[in-house]
Amino acid sequence: MTEPHGISADAVMQSADQLKNLRPAYQELLTFFEAVFLAQEASGASIQIESPRISPDILRKRISEKFPILDMSEFIIDSKASLSLMNTLCDIAKNGNETLRTEAVSVLQAIETGQLDPLALFDYQLKKHDAPPALPGVSSTVINFLGYNSILPSLAACSHKASAILETEDPWKTGYCPICGSMPGLSTLEKEGERSYVCSFCRHVWAAPRLFCAFCSNTDGKTLHYIYSDQESEYRVDACDVCSRYIKTIDMRKTSRRIYPPLEMIATIHLDILASDAGLAPVYDWNPMGL
Ligand SMILES: [Zn+2]
């Protein structure tokens, strides 16, 4: 089973070990992200946030129109936990390659001298207004990677709390996340062949139609197809001929491995290259992992 919510250290470690054996080419990348996800798991255990407050009228309207339950600005961030996690992530990055190490040191120094306000960076991840905080010598990819991954435990906790609102609803089966409105980063086919999506932003998992394009809602089997290889039968790339978008899918019926979706997204970058070569674009427009 995929992990329905939150982050499990056990799942991260088991999944990383199995993937490193299976795909040695990803060893370095998986080791880096395993450390990132474990730090998030540890941080998630200490998250203290209240449930998002939405007026009953607004909530009713959103539900009746199948609008996402939360506006991005309504996510609640545990600033203290996120700040501490950002420091840990910078330390992890210092063990990375030369460029990453130099940039992580610059970020830590900028926080210390007040040149970079981490709270403004966290805020930017949610509201995307103005321009992202910039630092000389540090790429915007690294700044956004650190900002997003530092608030992710808060996002997942908040999303989990908000998902309780939908418990009495029939599944919406939308292409966008019912909680935050983002597009899925990955899909799974479960044991009975039912499809689930994993949100690329808040990690919410929701049910989707089996034959469906998340991007344009196409349900015509004649214009939906998938690409897969015999060597990796648990993976496939689901593609839509109408909008030329794709999503990577794990067929859970074809593997007994422990699945931790964020690691699977990383261990399948070769499928993104395959899809790109076939003229396809992902269903999401931004990649929170910065990959
Ligand atoms: Zn979401």
Ligand SMILES: [Zn+2]
């Ligand atoms: Zn489509």
